[in-house]
Amino acid sequence: MCGRHAADVPHGDGGPTHERHRIVNANPTVYDVAERSGVSIATVSRVYRSPDSVRAATRERVLAAANELGYVPSGSARGLASRSTGVLGLCFPDYSDPDAVGAEDDDAAMLYSDQIIRGMERAARRHGYALLIAASLEGGPENLVAQVAGRVDGFAVMARTVPTEELEAISRRRPVVMLAGPRAQDPSLDHLDHVEVANEDGQYELTRHLVRDHGLRRLAYVGLLDDSPDVEARFRGFRRACLEAGVEPAAEPALRMPMMTRAEGARAAGLLCEGGGDRPEAFVFANDQMAVGALQALEGLGLRVPDDVVVTGFDGIPLSRLVRPALTTVRQPMVRMGEEAVDLLVRRLSGRPPEEPVSLVLPVGVVRRASCGCDEPQGRPTTA
Amino acid sequence: MCGRHAADVPHGDGGPTHERHRIVNANPTVYDVAERSGVSIATVSRVYRSPDSVRAATRERVLAAANELGYVPSGSARGLASRSTGVLGLCFPDYSDPDAVGAEDDDAAMLYSDQIIRGMERAARRHGYALLIAASLEGGPENLVAQVAGRVDGFAVMARTVPTEELEAISRRRPVVMLAGPRAQDPSLDHLDHVEVANEDGQYELTRHLVRDHGLRRLAYVGLLDDSPDVEARFRGFRRACLEAGVEPAAEPALRMPMMTRAEGARAAGLLCEGGGDRPEAFVFANDQMAVGALQALEGLGLRVPDDVVVTGFDGIPLSRLVRPALTTVRQPMVRMGEEAVDLLVRRLSGRPPEEPVSLVLPVGVVRRASCGCDEPQGRPTTA
DNA sequence: TCTGTGGATGAAAGCGCATTCACCCTAGGT
DNA sequence: ACCTAGGGTGAATGCGCTTTCATCCACAGA
CATH class of the missing domain: 3.40.50.2300 (Response regulator)
Incomplete structure (x- = not known):
């Protein structure tokens, strides 16, 4: 049997075999919500994904149950099943000097990153995405893949924060847009979208x-x-x-x-x-x-x-x-740069991506x- | 049969039924890497999770295959299977004025957020976590759950950015630390860890x-x-x-x-x-x-x-x-505030969390x- | 009364990975 | 030569959700 809880074996009865823990406050799942509201997990899912396809009365029941249980949908499960995470990423350099604890570390690069983060966050939110950020410390382990690439639908990289090789590999799998740094700097990255200023x-x-x-x-x-x-x-x-x-x-x-x-x-x-x-x-x-x-x-x-x-x-x-x-x-x-990056990513992610790599040069004044x-x-x- | 690819049905042969797409550049998975390197998916997984438990020769083969395929482990799958995302979150207020496009919107609150983001990012990275950020615009939909709570192992909230009720519900499921705002402001949130300045x-x-x-x-x-x-x-x-x-x-x-x-x-x-x-x-x-x-x-x-x-x-x-x-x-x-928040979250997440809610008041000068x-x-x- | 028709729901099949358990094989002890 | 340990590996299961596809039911039309 592939399904989880057998329909005729009420969940939580604690069979001798690997049954769900009885911990009172275990994280409730669709199964729990479904059981409590007397519907199937499919309906629970539908209540969240396409509320209109569920009868109002049913919907209320489900939401009430979810509420009582304190149900929080698992992003991981959702992402796995739907093959998209709803998250965009940003890799930026970490220029911080760990030694300078009390120092006013308002380095130019940091101000720069802050602005881009702000722009990306705003644009991402507008498009219904969340933003995952990770500073890639120079010479750090190739944690990029583990930290970011695998968790996002696409991401932006500030120039020179990620090894070319790694970037090249990842960009074959997900949309990546390069921030700053001239387009032609690295020919092998030519196929990336790119945003810079004049x-x-x-x-x-x-x-x-x-x-x-x-x-x-x-x-x-x-x-x-x-x-x-x-x-x-x-x-x-x-x-x-x-x-x-x-x-x-x-x-x-x-x-x-x-x-x-x-x-x-x-x-x-x-x-x-x-x-x-x-x-x-x-x-x-x-x-x-x-x-x-x-x-x-x-x-x-x-x-x-x-x-x-x-x-x-x-x-x-x-x-x-x-x-x-x-x-x-x-x-x-700089804020706009972040916004443009997100727009580009979203464009690639949604149905009709541009065939050619896009290169944006934002005007300065x-x-x-x-x-x-x-x-x-x-x-x-x-x-x- | 519950497993995915039958051992005797080479992947991609495209049976008439629901087989894996033949798209050349489809995202490779553990299955593909396993097949290519002649091992089982368990071994592929082990290569990434506990490299030492795999013989060196085997490990090399697997890594080579992964490399050739451009394999990027799915964060969602990983998160689902391991019941933890490796991501921490931050909800901060969005005080931006969308109308003021060209304006120098270096609002105090924004500078404040920037610093906290910086601190959290740094501390999170140190602990092996990534950081997910989401501004909660005032009166916005209760997207917090969908946007953040479900995707992270724990998160920090800047005071007054998230409705108490919602926060209360979520904090029953995941560690939440409150930033700024006096501890006792809302009695129903007393059980949260809390970081503020004097x-x-x-x-x-x-x-x-x-x-x-x-x-x-x-x-x-x-x-x-x-x-x-x-x-x-x-x-x-x-x-x-x-x-x-x-x-x-x-x-x-x-x-x-x-x-x-x-x-x-x-x-x-x-x-x-x-x-x-x-x-x-x-x-x-x-x-x-x-x-x-x-x-x-x-x-x-x-x-x-x-x-x-x-x-x-x-x-x-x-x-x-x-x-x-x-x-x-x-x-x-402020940077330290972010760092302390992360430390608190990590502490709750790892084995021995403090029994009592912690309240930190950072000194000012x-x-x-x-x-x-x-x-x-x-x-x-x-x-x- | 019988047949469509369409909306609401359920059953079941994965999504890609971690993990447990069982198994095999080799090396060491007797 | 036999048994035991233990390291290395594979088969199988389940994580919690989305998504067909099939089913059921009420109701309109004949």
Whole structure:
């Protein structure tokens, strides 16, 4: 016999063989609800899946029984039977420093992740999905499969958080969308959907503003030591704008910092000022955190921004608007990125998925504020 | 026959009856891996669950087959069979304003959630769990059960995001820990584990600092219109400090704002200044966001902080340190709150759960900075 | 009165895995 | 040579649900 409780053997009678435990508060199942309300498990299931197909009176009985029992449908069983979990996933990097317990670890990457999480959660909920998140710590065990892939219907991966090989394998089984990082970075991942922001264009626009509207010539770009596709793209935008304006563009960033934190930004500012007379007219930072750090360092050095030196950031974090002088930057739609990722996943999951891999490049916007010499009021035009 | 593939009917041969689809890339299962590596499904399972119990040679064969097939173990099946999902959950409020698309929606509550998510994720990962998150939008359908409860082994709930009744029912089935909000708020939820911060003590300490060390007498507390247990606790701390110092304490907050945003903080500052001569000496805000807003508004009004008026916040968000003047506030260990919640859940889940409900009150720390008249350098002592 | 017809319900068959038990085989002890 | 242990493996069962498919029943039409 395949079924569980024989119809003629009332559940819980405790036969000598492997019967269901008699623990009073055991997790009730459809079987218990069915028995209590005098229907079959099929009907119980229907009450939840397609209430309209059950007569109102029956439905009430079932719901009452479920209520009394404290019935909570098992997601696992549901998932197994229906071959879909109703969950989407996100893998993001864990940049936390476990040693820095009391530290204000508002790392740029974390703010970034937070926003994406927020966007994905919201969109997922809108589509009836829940969101499973897992930071993939660098060099960690290939827990991705175990932790995420097997539990979700599809998921998003922030660039460079999951080994290519593993990702390639999983993406053959479930929809995966790649977040950030340029599309072509890894050819073997070409078939993935992909969402990124217009890093290059954004930095290009900002830089052009500096050279064209403010007449700046000596610009120093501060990037990242590690090879980050986003940061590199921004630098390309920087170079392009310099070239176009006839400004001698450096082949390399003036500085590459090991991390993109405020502390490093402050340090960078110090280093760039050491030169003395040939100090750059503008510090173009690869992100806001560094730029904010620089702002503070420059204040300490007695240099005025933007009069003595212009400072710009990238990202458009809330903080950028609050510092003084307010930071000119490029605003990235990070929340939207999360939302788009979910939309893409949902699209793949529902009947008519796009045949071709989709690649979305979300537009960014230059935000002109005081730190480049634009006053806040008149700087509004581009401010979304 | 109950088993799936008959041993003598090679899988995929496609009998006329309900056979497994022949779709080339169908999701491979233990059966496929077993067949391909010439072992039984039990062995395949063992390779993943207890690798040591399988001979090395066999294990290699199985793993190779799994690899070639792109096998991804089904979390649902695993969960069903093992009666545990390996996932913890978090329900947090969704305060987002869907209309404010381009807005900087860095609401206090969101920052708060972000931190808790971060803490929980980290702790969960440490314990081998994944984290499922779901914002429960106010008045939304009782999707909690469907969305979260059925898919996790246990979960945390931020206060007031889930109807008491529902929570009560679910907590009979799975461990639930309540975040924030005072323990006794709802007697029927007494049996839940609970993690909160010392709101009252924190506000008490801060206020005492203002009256004792700075000799301030006329203090205005700015709270929240809605009845929030945390905010009320803070106000109690404020009152207690006033009483003790012989300062006439208001029975009610000077102001109750509808939201705890920067904009409202700015508005509050304006309102409190309208009085003219009898303007309070200190604005004690229930959170940092409002205090920061006030700082900006006061700057606009030509009032100097802390010389003309003292401003304090609560929470210790990163921003509080960056504004000028830097904000005196009370730092909450929000990340740690998430971690403690997970630890509690894990404890309940593993063999020896505490018999009694646990209630944790995490300590907070007053951070003395410039906005109350303490200079940053000498304000360090309490700064954790 | 007989035959359709369609809505409501039940029986049964898996979904993919973990796990128990039985079995086989080899190595060690006598 | 015989027995025993014990490690390695397979057969079988069930986890709790969804989903056909078949059944039942009431009622309309003939």
